[in-house]
Amino acid sequence: MTHADPRALVEALDDWARRTDWVDWVEIGGSIGRGAGDELSDVDAGIGVLGLADHPGRIDDARTAMDAFAPVAASLTQILGGDTTHLISVYEDGRQLSLVVLDAEARQGLPPQAVATVDKSGRLSRSLDQSRWDADEATVREWAFLAWIAIGDAARHRLRGRTWRALHALTDARDHLWRLWAHSHGLAFPMFGAVTVENAGADLPPGIEATHPGDLSTAAIHRALTALARLLEPYTAGDLAALADTVRARLDLLESSISTA
Template sequence: MREEAERWLRSLPNELAPHREVMRALMREAERDPAIRVLVVGCSLGRGAADELSDVDAMYAVADTAWRDAVRESAGVVRRVGDVIDMHQQIIEPANRELVPYQHTFAQYASGVQLDLVVAVARDRQAPRPDWMVLYDPDGRIVGEPQATAATEELVRRWMHVALVHLSACAKYLTRGSLWEANAQLDAARAELWRLWAVAERIADPQYGLTAVLDAPDAPMPGNIEATVAGLDRRALRSAAMSCAEILVWTWPRAISTVATADLAMPPLAEWVLKQLRDVAT
C-alpha cells in the first residue's frame, strides 16, 4: 500500500508539489498514530482532475473507541502537516440519526494549499468511492468495486419540491421589490435544478449538482441554462426565474423516471409557480 501510494504521489504534476507534501505529511501522521486506520483523498485529486487551485480533500477513519481523542488531537495533526494560516473545525451531526457524527476541519496553509479534512469512525469494511485514492489502509478495510452515490426517489422528489419552493419565494420577493432576496432564491432553485439534471443524465453523485455535471466527461448542459442567470433587475430576474422553472418542468419526467415507475406526474406546485412568475408585474 505504501509503495502504491508513493507511486501515485510521484506521478502528480509539478504544479501539485505543495499538495503532494501535504498528503505525505498526512500519511506520516497516520503511520505514527495507531488510532488512524484509513487515509483517503478524493474529489478532484482522486479523479485526476486537480490543478494548483484544488483543495486536498482527505479523510482519516479512526477506531471507534479512539474517535473522541482523535477529534481533540486533530488540530495538532493539522498544524504538524504544515504552516497554518488559519483553521476552522466543527462537528457535523448527520440528518440521518443512524449515521455517526464526524469532524470537519478547514485549514489554509502558507504554501497556498487548502485542506478539507474529515475525521470519521472507521468501518470494518467499506467500498471505495469512485474518486478515492487510498493512501493508508493497513487493515484492508477499503475493499470492493468503487460505488457512486445514486439518487433515490425520495431525494429526486425533494429536490424538485425545494426548487419550486425557492422559485415561489423568488416570485414573492420580486413582487415586493426585494431584488437581492429574489436573486438569492433563484440561485438556490438553480442549485436544485443541477441535481435533477444530473439524475436525468444518469451522472454519478448527483447530490453534488453542478460539480457532478462538470466532472462528468462529455455531459451535456441543460439547453438555455444561461438564461437562468440575471442581474439585479426585476424584469431580467423574472425572465430568468421563468427559464429556470421551464427547464425544471422539462427535466422532471426524465429525472423521476430514472428512480420511479409510478406516480410520475408533474408536481401540481409547478404550474402554480409558473403562474406566480407570469403574474409578477415588471
Template sequence: MPDAGDWLRSLPSSLTRQRAVMESFLTTARDDDRIRVVVVGCSIGRGVGDELSDIDALIGVRADAWDASLADSRRWIERAGPVLDMHQMLMPDGAPPDKQNQHSYVQYADGVEMDLVVARVRDDWRRRADWIVLYDPDGVVPHEITRSTQTADDLRRWGYAVFTRLGAVAKYTTRGALWEAHNVLELARADVWRIWAVAEGVPDAQYGVTAVFDDSRRPKPAGMSRTIASLEKRSLVAAAIACCDIAIEAWPRAMAAIGASDGALPPLASHVRARLQNVTT
C-alpha cells in the same frame, strides 16, 4: 488498490503542493498506530484536480483512541506545513457523541486548502467511486465501489425545492424585495443542476453543477445562462422562468433515467410558472 506511493508520484506537477500535504498525512499515519485509514476523494480522487483544487480527505482512527485523536488532529495538520488559519468542529450538530465526526477547514500558508474529516473507523463504510485509499493496513475500506444512486424521493425533494423557491421569486419580486428574490433563485438553480445531472446520467448527481462539469461531456443545458439574473425585477423574473422551464423539461427525463414508475410533473410546476408570468415588471 493502487499503491499509495505510486499514485502520489503519478500526480501532475500542478498538484505538487497538494501532493506534499498528502505525503505528510501518509507519513503521519504510518507513524501513529491510532490512524487506521487515510482516504482522498472528490476532484483529486476523480483525477480532475488542478492547482486550485482543495484536498478532501478522510482519516479513520481507532474508536478507543477517539478523544486522543481529536486532541492531536491539529498537530497532524500542522505537521504538513505552515497553517494560515484553521477551523474545527464536530458534526453533525446534535448527533450522539459516538456518531459525530470532526471536520476541519484548513488554509495552509502556501495556498493549499483542505477539508479534513476525522472519524472513528467503521465496518460498514462504503467505498465511493472517487476514493483513493492511501492507507488501510487492516483492509477496512471495501475493494468494491458503491456507486451513488438517486431515488425518486431525491428528485421530488430537489424538484419541490426548485418550484417552491421559484414561487418565492414571484412573491419577493412583487414585494420589491429583490435581494431575497435573488437569493432564492440561486438556491433553486443549484437543485435544477442536480435534476439535470440525473436526466443526463451524470455520476454523483447530488453534487449538481460540480458533477456536471467534472463529467467529460459537460452536458450543460442550452438555456442555463438565461437563469443568471441581475438585481433588477425584470431580469429576476425572466431568469426564474428560464430556471422553471429547464426543471420542467428535465424532471420527466430524470425520473425515467432512474426507472421511476410515476414521473409526472407535479401541478405546482405549471402553477409557479404561471405565477411568474403574471408578475408585473
C-alpha cells in the same frame, strides 16, 4: 503566496498516518482523488480512527498533526454528527486540507472518485457501487418540488422589492435543477449538482446561461425564472404539474408588474 504542491500535503498526511498506530486508513477524494488535481486543488481527505468513540482526544491529535504540515493561516473544526468531525486547515502558502475524521469501521469500501493512500486493515480494498449515492424517486420529486417552490419565492420577493431575497431563491432553484440534471445523466453524487456535472465533463442543461439574470431588474429576474421553469418541465410530472401551474401564475404577476411599471 507561493504555488506549493497540494500533493505534498497528501504525502505528509500519509507519512503521519503510517506512523500513527490508531489511524487505520486514509482516503483522498476531490480533484486529487479523481486524478485531476493541480496546484490550485484543495486536499479533501478522510481518516479512519480505531476506537474513536473511546478515544475522542484523537481528534485533537489529528488537528495537531495537520498544523505541523505547514504554517497555518487559520483553521476550523466542524462537528458533522455522531463520531464524524471535519477539520479544515488553510496554510499560509494558500493550500487547504479538509480532513474528515471518523471511526475506522464506518468505511467498508472505497467510494467512487476516491483513492486509498493508506489501508492498513484492507477496509478500503473493495470499491463501493456509486448507486448507494443515487437519488431515489422521493428525493428526485423533492428536488423538483423545492425548485418550483423557490421559483415562486423568487417571484414573490421581487414583487415586494426584496431583490436579494429573490436572487437567493432563484439560485436555490437552479441548484436543485443541477441535481436533477446530474441524476438524469447517471452521474455519481448527483446531490452536488453543478460540481458533479462539471467534474464529469458532462453536457450542460441547454440554455442554463439564460437562468442567470444579467442585472437585478424585475425584467431580468423574470426572464431568468422563466428560463429556469422551462428547464424544469422534464422533471415535472403527476401532482407537480399542478404546483408548476400555480407557480407560473406568480410569474405572470411578475410579468404584469413589468408592463405596468
